[in-house]
Amino acid sequence: MEIKLTKSRFKKRFLIIVMKTFIFLLCTTVFSLSPKHVLSQNSKIVIEEDITVTVDEVFKIIKAQTSDYMFIYPEDLFRDFPKIQLKRGKIRLNKLLNMSLSLGDVNVIVTKNNTILIKEKSRNDKRQQKEVSGKVTDKNGLAVPGATVRIKGTNTGTATDFDGKYSITVPSPENVLVFSFLGYETQEIVVNDQTTINVLLNESVTSLDETVIIGYGSVKKQNLTGSVGVVDMVGITNQAPTVNLDNALQGQVAGVFVSSSSGQPGSAARVRIRGATSLFGSNQPLYVIDGIPVVATSNIPTGGSQGQSLGNELNQEGLSTPLGNINSADIESITVLKDASATAVYGSRAANGVIVINTKRGAYGEDPKFQANMSLSTQRPRTLEVLNAAQFREAWTTAVENGTVNNAYTQSVLDGSYFGDANTNWEDEVSPGSPITSNYNLSVQGGSQKTRFGLSLGANTQEGVFESTGFDRYTFNLNLDTKVNDKWLMGVKTNISFSEQKSLDPGITQTIYNYRPDIPVFDEDGNYSFSPMITRQNPVALSKGSNNNKTFLFLGSAFAQVILAEGLKFKTSFALNFNNGNQRSFYPKFTNVGGFDRRFGDGDGYAQESRNNSSNILWQNELSFDKSFNSHNLNAVALATFEKNSSSQVLAWGEGFENEILTNINSATIFTDGSSQQVGSGLISYIARVNYDFDEKYLLTLAGRVDGSSRFAPDNEYAFFPSVAGAWRLSEEPFLEDSEIVEDLKIRASYGIAGQQAFGPYPWRTLFIAEDYGPDPSVIPSQLGNNALKWETTRLFDLGLDFSLFKGRLYGSVAYFTKDTKDLLFNARPGVSTGFRSITANIGDTQNRGYELEIKADIIRSESFSWNLDLNITTLDNKLTKISDDFLRDDGYISGFGGGGLLRVGSPLGIIFGYEAEGLFQTQEEIDLLNAGSDTGVYQNARTSPGDVRFKDITGPDGVPDGRITNLDQTTIGNAQPDFFGGFNSTFRYKGFALSTFFNFSIGNEIEAFGLARDTNFASTFLGENKTTDVLNAWTPENPNTNVPRIIYFDPNNNDRTSSHYVYDGSYLRLKTLNFSYTFPDSVIKRLKFVDQVSLFFIAQNLLTITNYPGADPEATNLFNNDISAGRDNNRFPVAKVFTTGIRIGF
DSSP: OOOOOSSSTTHHHHHHHHHHHHHHHHHHHHHHHHSSSSOOOOEEEEOOOOOEEHHHHHHHHHHHOOSEEEEEETTTTTTTTEEEESSEEEHHHHHHHHHHHHSSOOOEEOOSSSSSEEOOOOOOOOOEEEEEEEEEOOOOOOOOOTOOOEEETOOOOEEETSSSSSEEEEEEEEOOEEEEEEEEEEEEEEOTOBBOOOOOOOBOOOTTTTEEEETTEEEEEEGOOOEEEOOOHHHHSSSSOOOHHHTTTTSSTEEEEESSSSTTTTTEEEESSSSSSSSSOOOOEEEEEEEEEOOEOOOOOSSSSSHHHHHHHHHTTTOOGGOOOOOOSGEEEEEEEOOOOHHHOOOOOOOTTTEEEEEOOTTTOOOEEEEEEEEEEEEOOOOOBBHHHHHHHHHHHHHHHHHHOSHHHHHHHHTTTTOOOOOOOOOHOOSSSSOEEEEEEEEEEEOOOSSEEEEEEEEEEEEETTTOOOOEEEEEEEEEEEEEEEEEEEEEEEEEEEEEEEEEOHHHHHHHHSSSTTSSOTTTTTSSSSTTTTTTTOOHHHHTTTEEEEEEEEEEEEEEEEEETTTTTEEEEEEEEEEEEEEEEEEOOOOTTTTTOOGGGGOOOEEEEEEEEEEEEEEOOOOOOOOEEEEEEEEEEEEEEEEEEEEEEEEEEEEOOOSSSOOOOGOOEEEEEEEEEEEEEEEEEEEEEEEEEETTTEEEEEEEEOOOOTTSSSSSSSEEEEEEEEOOOEGGHHHTTOOSSSSEEEEEHHHHHHHHOOOOTTTOOOEEEEEEEETTTEEEEEEOOTTTTOEEEEEEEEEEEEETTTTTTEEEEEEEEEEESOOOEEEEEOGGGGOSSSSEEEEEEEEEEEEEEEEOOOOOOOOEEEEEEEEEEEEEEEEEEEEOGGGTTTTTTEEOOOOOEEEETTTTTTEEEEEEEEOOOHHHHHHHHHHHSTTOOSSSTTTOOTTSSSEEOOOOOTSOOOOOGGGOOOOEEEEEEESSSEEEEEEEEETTEEEEEEEEEESSSSOOOOHHHHHHHHHSTTTTOBGGGGGGGGGBBBOOOOOOOOOOOTTTTTSSSSGGEEEEEOOOOEEEEEEEEEEEOOOHHSSSTTTTEEEEEEEEEEEEEESSSSSSSSOBTTTTTSSTOOSSSOOOOOOOEEEEEEEEHHH
């Protein structure tokens, strides 16, 4: 379903709706809060050391530090209460009292003069008793001494001894034992007929106590000094299983912009963290998977003549990211590092941000737990409405009648002999209907006292929308750690995947839309039919071709860690990232891929094969120190890393295949071309970081990294990337520490430098290749080196405010950030006299400015019902601030980018360049008046007529309007960068039911409907291409109130030229995910042997889109997958609606 809105005030209305919604929700959150009991005192009590005390002793500690309270209760009331474990530090009075008195059922009354009255609730009579004993341990298998074991609903309880053991007398088998300990999640277990109950307690993590994974370590969330986004893995789970997890990141974290590059199976998404910075690189972030840095690349071969052409086409769909090789069910956490403080330890690869991913593993002393996930999905893509055979005939007849071209083909249109009798729906012919995606995962995690492990298998198969397309992936993941002794820890991590992406020529979608509907699939002889005067191939014939890419990935590491002294550890690790890719294309002789033209008979058949191997070897040595001295806390880490990269590629092309059976290159009658290459690079890095805090109130982080890269000349191969960050937790100051509203409030700031080296291994060297010169072999230069090449660096500044209010019911952050990139790397054009087309050089600067807002709220929280809401919004201002004058055109723009992309100083990356349109001409008098004002007597075109697009005269050779339309009148007419973007999620839970809705949005970006301009125009195509149904609303004297130009063959006005007439507001709001699930209650599960959990779920994706954009999809509109040529829609594979059902079972 799609809703269209008028463009006027869309942005303002959307913002007003969001603001009103959150004001309401904020008020709802505030006024729905009610204390669990009447204790609300917020004074802080100092605990000098870790101690275990009785409730009576707790009261003595309180009265010793404050004289404001008096406790009145029966003398022996707490005689059977278990002891309380207190940790060194400060604790709020109300939290201390709650923790102490929650161990039994008592009534508490606080009088106006701060007298606290405590008495026991009434209890049922005792029943038949029995003894229950056992042991309480943590996830590492270690004993938990002092843990409370209490009979629920009574004051009866005990505490575990030093070995974590306990024994308690239970009145009845129906009683429930409650196991609790400070800092751990409370567990409740029904006794039944058990006499031995062993319990494993998991750490209890609040939003402030949450441990956040950062580069080379972790830190409590409340002590973060940098800008770090933590992906809610529950939100990821609520989405349907996906073959590329980067698509699931959309709208999850403030500052992270994600857009689908295509709806084709296995296609990756474009991910930008706080804007694009580079001209040369991909602007994709660095991915760190289980400690191994992995760079996003393209798996499409390049090189050679024909191969280069086909490769470039396929690269429009072939963007690859490491997340495409990881099973989303294996991921435990995803952390997004955004500012200099968080990314500095990754130095020269961190300018685009860093995404840190950790996969799942078990816990020490935990019994093995199995989980099986199974799901099936079906998808329905949105497509364009095109003309049927009758409409096609009428439209082309009208176009030829309105035109002036007179030849045999136009005459055959006018007399009707050109048209066939069929009425073919080409989309139905090449689509299998409703493609199915299946996803299967099986995992097990657990451990002994000394070993923990995680093991998983996954299989994912996705059918494509069109025949011969799809994506299959099989994954294996293993994490294994073992404690050799009290000092040594060793482990291995392995991720293996095999995938096959089956695709077609990316022009298949346009071919389906444009191929004639009046001819059948096959001609009278049983051959694929074709049309005279049209270069596009029969879509069914084209679908018989193939372009398959098989990828094998091994990502593994092994480490050893030793404790040298208290708080001092040393760790060394080796990692290998190996990628083997085999890409093969074959198109039979009846297709025209590779340059054959079906109008002139069958081609010879075409095949291309490539073998790509790449490896990355990484050796890391890490020394870490962690120590507390009174109120001073210090954490330091130093590393030395050594990295070697190598890659090789072999390519071959052939023509001439007599059949579809012998399709290998050696079966070709003509060996067209071939090439091979082998390259390598190295990186040496030295890293240091120090985290210091005083009393968890004043926080400081210093970090730096020195990188030495073989990609630069010896004089420039080393660079230093420093950062500094500080934070002040105002909530720990006296003026806020007693606040009943503010739980945590922190101001943070950071500044630092990150780098970029995303180019070939040898740009500073002049390279040579072997080439024939006449009959003789020779060596010629292929690349002009640049010894002066410098590092591309980005200076990052961040100022933020983190908050947690109402006991963590409302929390989030606000931030302002800047990213200034200097010495942009680019393949610039040297002087013609050099004989070279390009040289890598530093040519300019870019700038990003923006704000982020992230809010999470527990609107309603009760035992059986809850409502949670998340929102994030990011604004972004991106522009080019400097460029070398050597590369400027006369009009101040810089060209040379794929897809017609241009740059201009002061403008953002992704500008749309063309003519400003002023609607359609309505009368000949209007045209004559403009012609009369031109010194040439022609304003636009001598044959311009009513119904043609009217373009604006902006300037002439003298810098002022000259009364005629020329190339000088082209200007910036659009911006592909959104003004703001984000997402919001709402989750309702009632007992075992859960309903989650997730929306993402992008507001303020513009799109050039390149495909729509072509598909409503009869000029720049050969006779006979089909058009969209928009042409049924074309201008005529009887239908003047339309924006579709008149229909005329060979359109002399060039109405389809790039102009604002085809630039649309690309803003959209999309219901990305609707998830409904049900988890069966324990009362049902306990009847099933060996089963711990069963959940059923239904997920609908891309269900609703609210947009003004008339194209197939406002999201998949980056024709060349780069930021400079963004915002151009060529009717690519649209994002489909997906419906998924599945089951999760835990054993």
